[in-house]
Amino acid sequence: xxxxxxxDDVTWEIAKSGKMNVPARxxxxxxxxxxxxxxxxxxxxxxxACLPGIVKYSYAMPDxxxxxxxxxxxxxxxxxxxxxxxxxGVGYDINCGVRLIRTNLVRDDFDKKKVDxxxxxxxNVPAGLGKGAKLRFSRDELSEIMSKGIRxxxxxxxxWKGDSDxxxxxxxxxxxxxxxxxxxxxxxxMPQIGSLGSGNxxxxxxxxxxIFDADTAKVFGLTEPGQVVIMVxxxxxxxxxxxxxxxxxxxxxxxGIAGLPDRxxxxxxxxxxxxxxxxxxxxxxANYAWVNRQMMAHWVRESFAKVFDSDAKDLGMETVxxxxxxxAKRETHTVDGRKMDVVVHRKGATRSFAxxxxxxxxxxxxxxxxxxxxxxxxxxxxxLAGTEKAMEISFGSTxxxxxxxxxxxxxVKKFRGEAVKKELEAKGISVRAAxxxxxxxxxxxVYKDVDEVVRVSDAVGIGKLVAKVRPMGVLKx
Amino acid sequence: MKQYEFFPHTADAKFTAYxxxxxxxxxxxxxxxxxxxxxxxxxxxxxxxxxxxxxxxxKSLLYDWLEHLLVLLDSENFILASVGRIRIVETDSALLxxxxxxxxxxxxxxxxxxxxxxxxxxxxxxxxxxxxxxLTVVVDx
Numbered sequence: 069x070x071x072x073x074x075x076d077d078v079t080w081e082i083a084k085s086g087k088m089n090v091p092a093r094x095x096x097x098x099x100x101x102x103x104x105x106x107x108x109x110x111x112x113x114x115x116x117a118c119l120p121g122i123v124k125y126s127y128a129m130p131d132x133x134x135x136x137x138x139x140x141x142x143x144x145x146x147x148x149x150x151x152x153x154x155x156x157g158v159g160y161d162i163n164c165g166v167r168l169i170r171t172n173l174v175r176d177d178f179d180k181k182k183v184d185x186x187x188x189x190x191x192n193v194p195a196g197l198g199k200g201a202k203l204r205f206s207r208d209e210l211s212e213i214m215s216k217g218i219r220x221x222x223x224x225x226x227x228w229k230g231d232s233d234x235x236x237x238x239x240x241x242x243x244x245x246x247x248x249x250x251x252x253x254x255x256x257x258m259p260q261i262g263s264l265g266s267g268n269x270x271x272x273x274x275x276x277x278x279i280f281d282a283d284t285a286k287v288f289g290l291t292e293p294g295q296v297v298i299m300v301x302x303x304x305x306x307x308x309x310x311x312x313x314x315x316x317x318x319x320x321x322x323x324g325i326a327g328l329p330d331r332x333x334x335x336x337x338x339x340x341x342x343x344x345x346x347x348x349x350x351x352x353x354a355n356y357a358w359v360n361r362q363m364m365a366h367w368v369r370e371s372f373a374k375v376f377d378s379d380a381k382d383l384g385m386e387t388v389x390x391x392x393x394x395x396a397k398r399e400t401h402t403v404d405g406r407k408m409d410v411v412v413h414r415k416g417a418t419r420s421f422a423x424x425x426x427x428x429x430x431x432x433x434x435x436x437x438x439x440x441x442x443x444x445x446x447x448x449x450x451x452l453a454g455t456e457k458a459m460e461i462s463f464g465s466t467x468x469x470x471x472x473x474x475x476x477x478x479x480v481k482k483f484r485g486e487a488v489k490k491e492l493e494a495k496g497i498s499v500r501a502a503x504x505x506x507x508x509x510x511x512x513x514v515y516k517d518v519d520e521v522v523r524v525s526d527a528v529g530i531g532k533l534v535a536k537v538r539p540m541g542v543l544k545x
Numbered sequence: 546m547k548q549y550e551f552f553p554h555t556a557d558a559k560f561t562a563y564x565x566x567x568x569x570x571x572x573x574x575x576x577x578x579x580x581x582x583x584x585x586x587x588x589x590x591x592x593x594x595x596x597x598x599x600x601x602x603x604k605s606l607l608y609d610w611l612e613h614l615l616v617l618l619d620s621e622n623f624i625l626a627s628v629g630r631i632r633i634v635e636t637d638s639a640l641l642x643x644x645x646x647x648x649x650x651x652x653x654x655x656x657x658x659x660x661x662x663x664x665x666x667x668x669x670x671x672x673x674x675x676x677x678x679x680l681t682v683v684v685d686x
Contacts (some may be wrong), residue, residue: 136667256619266660306619
């Protein structure tokens, strides 16, 4: 049993013991902590604290739940000099993330054309098993996609010039090196670019429900309740999964698994050749994921333009922002009053950079980066803003979503897909799903309460509430 | 004897595959993983495949075997019908797996039940008890 001490209403600590190099910090309310105690989350957070070169604390965000090796909702920073990088600290779906697109439309506009919009989006955005790309790309094109990221999309007519200014890393990690991406990863990535995938991934047409901070919301392009926005939640598909597996296996073969508390915690010194190779391959997969979401955003723009017989630009379909919530990044942070270069692992955690940080796009630099927190399918999602407090107490990170509480196994027994669809439709949410079973597995009841997750993020101070959005139409993989 | 059975796991799919030999258990683990997507018994054996894998221990061999099948799934839309022949040879320095299996390309003829993204080592267990091999695997979904 993990010995955990309550520091204040929303902060908990596991003291350093055994092989831990640092203590662990958990940001949670009593209610969220009860959920964490039910699975292996706290043990996993303690295991991460044992890894070499970890700085300050091993953190768990309010939505933390059991993962493999690292918990989901885990944040850990390692010294670039004597710390490690771990594929397990990023997750299999590299740069799984969220994009939000605004519009000038209001709920009434959507309601009038609901069926046409959903049909058009379903037609244009591939979702579900075996539903890969609409377009076929060559190996050379895939190489360019991974090297250039969003710049490739814009150069090839899949985006607007301003899109790259509204994406984390400007939509391209320059550390990408495709020579470290395996042939199997290429093979898996080629047929899938521009597809949603399945599992918890979704595309939602939403309406702004509530604005908590009107000034910041305005800067993000969110102006009033009822405004239509579109959210895309997806990642790097099979390509990212393969990069993760490849390096997990390569690191095992090179360093062995003796002494590891969990085989999924395999790691390499960040400064080693192996560490750098993984970082560059992970960066390439991250760029693929940004292009993947960009392609879907592009088709959503085209779908809306067609249905409204207008131009997507006239409909005001600007990107609000695009965040990665499974990633490792080299960043500079202040630790004990001194600047320090660290590799921040965010596995199921969102960057939440404060106003003034150079990484925050100029248009948002006065208010902090937009933080996009998707709910589960059919529940509310949230827009927050990055804070100075997050820089101080979580390496500029906050929660990433709702976090599961019920297994898919139990969900399928408890909910029927048809019933889930009916229940959502009774709430005015139209659903298009690739599989009935997938729908029951992702029923809103299997997730933690996202409202509680963002309330706690705001109370801890690691993300400031800006707006709440509600789904009107859902496309589920 | 059951081929395999599933157990509750918060975010993913956890199963134990059984076999009178380790070979049979490896074959059943592949069927278990694909049953998450399309039940292998319903898949037509139209395409034949062969594979040879080398790994350093039993767990990594199981990991690599299942992952190889996911590469075929993503790159060729291949879904498994059955494993025809499978043989595992253990030498002093490595383990070798040699298998022949069949399946089909996913199409509208099949109704997918879900998806598997990756194989994991989480809770992975390989043991022999009373002449039955039990392989426990959690796959990421």
